[in-house]
Amino acid sequence: MILYLHYGGKPPIIHRDVKSANILLTENFQAKVSDFGLSRNFPTDLVTHIAIGVAGTPGYLDPEYYLTSRLNEKSDVYSFGIVLLEIITN
Numbered sequence: 001m002i003l004y005l006h007y008g009g010k011p012p013i014i015h016r017d018v019k020s021a022n023i024l025l026t027e028n029f030q031a032k033v034s035d036f037g038l039s040r041n042f043p044t045d046l047v048t049h050i051a052i053g054v055a056g057t058p059g060y061l062d063p064e065y066y067l068t069s070r071l072n073e074k075s076d077v078y079s080f081g082i083v084l085l086e087i088i089t090n
């Protein structure tokens with residue numbers, strides 16, 4: 001799901017607010033991402049990050065993004081890791 005946002009679509013999209021409340025399940029338990037209100041397009045393959053104001057849910061924010069305001073794909077991956085940690089620890 002996040003892999004498609006980052007690499008499957010043109011232009012790539014960074015969600016910026018990946019959290020358990022924004023991952024919905026269909027009746028077949030397929031994950032769907034919702035709430036694209038904070039999403040940003042990633043301009044080109046040559047750009048490594050976007051300098052933008054920090055936005056997202058505290059607790060799910062990538063510490064590097066929070067400190068530097070440099071947004072990249074790793075920020076969504078970190079947030080998804082927090083969601084996985086929530087699933088594992090219940």
